[in-house]
Amino acid sequence: MNQEDFRYILEWAKRDGHHNSVKELFDFIHRKESNERIRTFGVEPLLNAWNNLTNFEQIALTHELAKVYLQRSLMEYSRTN
Numbered sequence: 013m014n015q016e017d018f019r020y021i022l023e024w025a026k027r028d029g030h031h032n033s034v035k036e037l038f039d040f041i042h043r044k045e046s047n048e049r050i051r052t053f054g055v056e057p058l059l060n061a062w063n064n065l066t067n068f069e070q071i072a073l074t075h076e077l078a079k080v081y082l083q084r085s086l087m088e089y090s091r092t093n
Contacts, residue, residue, distance in 0.1 A: 017061035018073055024058060025080050032084070034077045 031037045041058045065073060 017064045
């Protein structure tokens with residue numbers, strides 16, 4: 013298993029406060045960048061890390077990410093109620 017890339021994405025998701033679901037994170041990772049932006053900044057590191065994972069690792073990571081976002085939602089819900 014590619015632990016480094018797996019852990020990189022998982023830890024990034026735990027720190028990130030802008031995305032509230034696995035879908036939002038995936039939309040961000042797979043967003044279409046202009047060629048000019050890619051030339052200037054390179055390919056999104058999260059996309060590189062995701063593409064380095066096997067299909068099984070991507071499925072396992074998706075499961076872990078879902079738990080992160082579920083926990084975040086539950087914490088937010090408990091703060092507001």
